[in-house]
Amino acid sequence: MGAMRLTQVTTADLDRLEFHAVRSGEHGRIAAQLLDLANRVDAGSEVTRAELFVRAGEQWEIAQEFERACAAYQRAMDDGGPTVVDAHALSAGALLQLDERGLAYEHLKRLESGGQPGLQTHIHVAEVLYAHDDLEGAERWATSGARWFSNRNLSAYARDLFDELLRIRFRIRTDLGLAEDDLDLLLDF
Known part of the structure; x- marks a missing residue:
């Protein structure tokens, strides 16, 4: 058996694949491609192996293949590399879809x-x-x-995410009937 060729993956590559999935509806096929890339990615790649596993899991979720999504998220956790949204948070969402509370x-x-989760992880879990x-x-x-x-x-980007988290929080607190507090006053409607 020949050696597996290592691959470099960029964020532009991910954007193209995910855009194709949205346009074509072939989320399962794109998830499988992302898993294949994760298994072949070079350690020096712009996109980490763990991030590829996470992105594959997200595509499986869109395809409503929640067991496969959980398996991809587990691979990301096992890999331990950095991801934009923590794989534990993503896995929790897929498990809730499977009624595995x-x-x-x-x-x-x-x-x-x-450690302290990032803004996108807080947003994901709250949603x-x-x-x-x-x-x-x-x-x-x-x-x-x-x-x-x-x-x-x-940064400006992180500030946008922070504002998104504040808006989500405000909506949740409104649904709970809670009064405005100091964090709500930071919102710039």
Whole structure:
């Protein structure tokens, strides 16, 4: 058997694949391509192996193949490389789709006990919990992220993400009937 050829993957490559998936609806096929790339990617690639596993999982989720999504997210966790959204958060969302609440919340506990998750991870968890009617959990995640990042010097891009988190938090708090607080006052409607 011949040696497997290593591959360089750029964010532009990912954008092209994901755009094709949206345009064609071939999310399962693109997920399989992303998994293949993850298995062949060079260590010096712009896009990490873990990120490719995560992106494959996201495509499986869009295709409503939640078991396959969980498997891809697990590969990302096992790899341990950096990802834009933490694979534990993504896995929790897929597990909730499978009605595996206990396992989903175990992933969220692991995520909370690690280092501070990024803004996109806080946004994802708040949205997933909100979509699965855990408004208290969604509000807790949105608030912890908003408190952590409110005192940070953020780039313009991160500031946009922070504002998105604040809007999600405001919507959740409104649904819970909670009064405005100091974080709500940071919102620039």
